[in-house]
Structures are given as structure tokens and as C-alpha cells.
Amino acid sequence: DQQVKQNSPSLSVQEGRISILNCDYTNSMFDYFLWYKKYPAEGPTFLISISSIKDKNEDGRFTVFLNKSAKHLSLHIVPSQPGDSAVYFCAARGPNNNDMRFGAGTRLTVKP
Amino acid sequence: DTAVSQTPKYLVTQMGNDKSIKCEQNLGHDTMYWYKQDSKKFLKIMFSYNNKELIINETVPNRFSPKSPDKAHLNLHINSLELGDSAVYFCASSQTRSGTQYFGPGTRLLVL
Numbered sequence: 001d002q003q004v005k006q007n008s009p010s011l012s013v014q015e016g017r018i019s020i021l022n023c024d025y026t027n028s029m030f031d032y033f034l035w036y037k038k039y040p041a042e043g044p045t046f047l048i049s050i051s052s053i054k055d056k057n058e059d060g061r062f063t064v065f066l067n068k069s070a071k072h073l074s075l076h077i078v079p080s081q082p083g084d085s086a087v088y089f090c091a092a093r094g095p096n097n098n099d100m101r102f103g104a105g106t107r108l109t110v111k112p
Numbered sequence: 113d114t115a116v117s118q119t120p121k122y123l124v125t126q127m128g129n130d131k132s133i134k135c136e137q138n139l140g141h142d143t144m145y146w147y148k149q150d151s152k153k154f155l156k157i158m159f160s161y162n163n164k165e166l167i168i169n170e171t172v173p174n175r176f177s178p179k180s181p182d183k184a185h186l187n188l189h190i191n192s193l194e195l196g197d198s199a200v201y202f203c204a205s206s207q208t209r210s211g212t213q214y215f216g217p218g219t220r221l222l223v224l
Binding site: 002032034036041042043044045046049087089093099100101102103104105 | 167
């Protein structure tokens with residue numbers, strides 16, 4: 001029962017271009033969404049989040065967009081840098097502080 | 113000065129053994145978690161715990177048990193290890209149950 005889905009297991013972009021990572025969810029009760037970044041042999045690190053009352057949140061090169069009607073969110077990285085190469089996990093949580101549900105991750109490779 | 117640490121980093125053991133993984137956080141957080149990352153790379157919550165409440169994911173076998181000697185530690189005990197327990201186990205903590213979670217580096221468990 002995967003309530004959070006990241007359908008692209010991998011993505012490759014050129015340095016300086018935009019990276020767009022996508023995430024879909026099925027549970028309409030989710031009201032808080034997060035992106036985590038994970039390097040090999042390390043734990044996931046928090047990147048950016050968005051509440052369901054917003055449709056966009058920006059932090060430097062990272063912007064998360066939320067489309068509630070489509071139950072879809074995306075992470076934009078502009079400009080992409082080689083150091084951004086990692087696995088990106090989308091996560092979602094419900095209003096009762098229910099446990100977070102994670103997607104399977106998308107491996108981003110930024111080529112110099 | 114690691115915020116969330118886990119020991120050991122690698123654990124190789126025989127089927128049927130009992131083992132423990134330790135987790136410590138120095139962030140002063142109230143809530144700690146254990147996640148399992150399976151072979152398909154999904155991160156799944158196993159337990160969430162603060163000094164008031166332990167929430168157990170109902171899919172977790174009762175061979176797994178969390179033990180919290182104090183607020184800064186949440187250890188994971190596994191009895192009668194099975195081949196299917198092989199996975200990466202992540203500990204995490206957050207200020208409150210609704211706060212951003214910070215992850216440890218993971219413990220790679222291999223059951224032979």
C-alpha cells in the first residue's frame with residue numbers, strides 16, 4: 001500500500017540545467033509534504049517542506065510545488081550542481097501527526 | 113559532532129540470533145523513530161516513541177522491540193533473526209511528533 005509514489009527511479013541532467021523530481025500521493029488526508037536528500041552510506045537529510053495550505057515554497061535553488069487537486073508535488077532544483085547528485089525521497093504526513101510515508105526515491109545524477 | 117548516531121554501522125549475523133542496534137541523539141528531541149529500508153528502497157516506519165507513547169506499526173513482527181533507557185536513546189532489539197530482516201535500519205528523531213525528522217547514518221544488517 002504505497003501511498004506516496006515516485007515513478008521515476010532515476011533522472012540525469014546537465015550541470016546548470018533544471019532538475020524536476022516528481023511525486024504523487026493517494027491519501028487526500030496528507031497535509032504536509034517533505035523532500036529528503038540521501039547520499040550513499042548516509043541517512044536522509046531534510047531538504048524542504050510544504051504545507052497543504054500553500055502551493056509553492058522556495059529555499060535558494062530548491063522550490064517545491066504542490067498541486068492538491070492532482071495530488072502531485074514536484075521539486076525543482078535550479079541551477080543543478082554535481083553536488084546535488086543523490087537520491088531524493090518524497091514524504092507525506094497526515095493531520096494527526098501520523099507517521100510519515102516515504103516514496104521509493106529518485107536517483108538524481110547531475111553531469112558536469 | 114553527529115546529531116543522530118547509530119551503532120554498529122554494519123552487522124552480519126546468523127539466522128536465529130538476537131541482536132541490538134543502538135541509537136543516540138544529542139539534539140534534545142522528544143520523539144525518536146526506527147525505519148526499515150527494504151530491498152525495494154522504501155523507507156517504512158517501524159516505531160515512533162516519546163516519553164509518553166509508543167506507536168508500533170502493526171506490520172512489524174513482535175520479534176522487534178524498541179527500548180528507551182532515556183530520552184536521548186532508542187535502541188532496537190531483534191530476536192530470532194530471519195533472512196528477511198536483512199535491510200538498512202535508520203533511526204531518526206524530531207523535536208515533537210510533528211517536527212522535522214533528522215536521520216542517523218543507518219545500520220546495514222545482513223542475516224545469513
